[in-house]
Amino acid sequence: MATSTSWAQDVITCDLCDKPTQQFCNSCQVSLCSDCVSKHTEAFKSMSHEIAPFLDRKTKLVLPACQEHSGQRCEVNCKECNTPVCLKCIVSGTHKGHDVEELTETHENKILKIKSDTEEIQAKLIPKYQKEDIEIGKKISKTKSKTDDLGKESRKLRKLWHQEVDNIFDKIDSLSQSLTEKNLNALQEYHNKIRDLISEMNTIVKQNENLFNSNKLSEVNEYQSKLNAYQDFPEHVDLELPSLRSNIDQGKELIIEIGGFRATLKHMSPPSPSADVSRLTTGIGKLMDQVRVIATIPTNYKPLYGVACVGEAEAWIYGNNKTITRIDIHGTVRDTVTITCLYWPGDISVTKGRELIYSDDNSRTVNIVRHGKSKTLITTTQGWRPLRLCCTSSGNILVHVYKGTGPQTKNKIIRYQGQNIKQEINKDGQGNPIFKDGDYSLFMSENNNGDVCVSDCNANTVVVVDKTGRVRSRYDGTTAMRKESFAPRYIVTDALSQIIVTDFNNNCLHILDQNGQFLKCVDDCGLEKPYGLSVDSEGRLWVGLLYAREIRVIQYLEQS
DSSP states (O other): OHHHHHHHHHOOBOSSSSSBOOEEETTTTEEEOGGGHHHHHHHTTTSOOOEEEGGGOOOOOOOOBOSSSTTOBOOEEETTTTEEEOHHHHHTSTTTTOOEEEHHHHHHHHHHHHHHHHHHIIIIIHHHHHHHHHHHHHHHHHHHHHHHHHHHHHHHHHHHHHHHHHHHHHHHHHHHHHHHHHHHHHHHHHHHHHHHHHHHHHHHHHHHHHHHTOOOHHHHHTOOOOHHHHHSOOOOOOOOOOOEEEEOOTTSOEEEEETTEEEEEOOOOOOOTTHHHHHHHHHEEEEEEEEEEEEEEEOSOSSEEEEEEETTTEEEEEESSSEEEEEETTSOEEEEEEOOOSSSOSOEEEOTTSOEEEEETTTTEEEEEETTEEEEEEEOOTTOEEEEEEEOTTSOEEEEEEESSGGGOEEEEEEEETTEEEEEESBOTTSOBSSOOSSSOEEEEEOTTSOEEEEETTTTEEEEEOTTSOEEEEEOSGGGOOSSOOOEEEEEEOTTOOEEEEETTTTEEEEEOTTSOEEEEEOSSOOSSEEEEEEOTTSOEEEEETTTTEEEEEEEEEEO
16 A cells, blocks of 8 residues: 555656646656647647657756747847847847847856855855854853853942941941940039039038027138139030031942041942933923924824834834834834734834834734844733833833723733733722723833823823822823813823823823823924824934824923
8 A cells, every 4th residue: 555655656747737647848848648748739839849758858948938929939048138038039029139148058157156156155154154153152151151240240249338338337336326425424524513513502501501690709700701612613514516427429429427537438330220311301401381393204104003212313113014113213214124913013112222022912922023033022911912011211011901802891001020920000009990991002101200100091091100009190181171082192201200191182292290290281283193102312202193194203391
């Protein structure tokens, strides 16, 4: 049975049907059964055909049919046009007078080029890339080892710094106690002296009172006044009570003094993760009275769903297809990534390390893009699908996840540290839901103090939640006194801890303070259906207009 199967697999069939081949057209290099010989010659009757038994076939080049002259085969290659042509083409056709060469020669030259390229790839390029692969592997290993060493050194220095600080304050405590004891002893000695003098004077008063009524002349005559001895009050004890003085200006030497003791601790640590925020804070003043549109960027996305800034002059954007595009402030496309979603991403964001991430609710994953390829970063809990994203300055990722459909859809926010769940935000201290059920999104941003600021689109409310999950405030847009109902969408926070949110219904932005209190509206920039929102490293807002295919870059803070 195995032999029969092997024999059946070895049978060569006709190129026109499934019957075993018996004949071969040497002219066209086609295998044929007896029944299909006439079909083949009839179909190409304008051409000559050399039919031979299959075992006597001749393998040769198959010359293509001419596209201009029916029934003619191309025999030469037009060098000027780089295309196969027949003899009629070069005698009287469109290729008349052109330089040509035999197709067989062209074929041989191509084969030689293919062989040459293949040999170079095998002999030179692959070994070169393999060598680079090994070197990169070594560098990765070395970098990891260096990172481990840095961590060990950091922990060692941390211990030494803490030890130095402990030594300084141990000395301060010892000096403080010593100075206090010295002062207390002096005060106690003075106190005792005063009491002794009071006792002596009370004794003299009693003795003198006895002399008032004495009839003994000798006793009265013997009286010696001691008034002068008590007229000069004992010298006061002048005490210098110790005071503790210190400067704690960040970035300078830390100095602390007490008495004659002075300790200095130099600030030598690298800039903190909030250095960018500090730089922005020192360079930005209050809200501008009249905001300014500094750029209008056209895009190819309609609708334009999301914007995520990268640095000061670029942003990733996405719409309802499988691409995410990076553009600059001039509208130039810098990069395009094709993603793995079934339809389009649920949201995008940019990590602290400036890497692009996106959510895929169909596969329940949050993915990161590295070297143009997607890699799963987070898989959400069974039953919960990820949608909106926010990368925090601490390196965590906030993910809006939902479960169910329609008005009964459950919503919550999960804080991920790597792949691990660090916090869930969905209920207040009394166990009541923070966010309203419904099939609209939760957009969120983390403020500088750790508050999570959320656009609850089902409740049309901005909710501010502190680090512990306690609701600090709710803003429903009433104080802004807009014509239409408040419809918050994307939300960001800036270097001054202000909260900015797009209002889809009223074509404006609402700016709130850190506590969720209304400050002002930005409504004079032609913001037609604002949806996406991001803030760049220069403190400017990038507002995506859902249907206009545009991004407006807005300067809204005074630059000092």
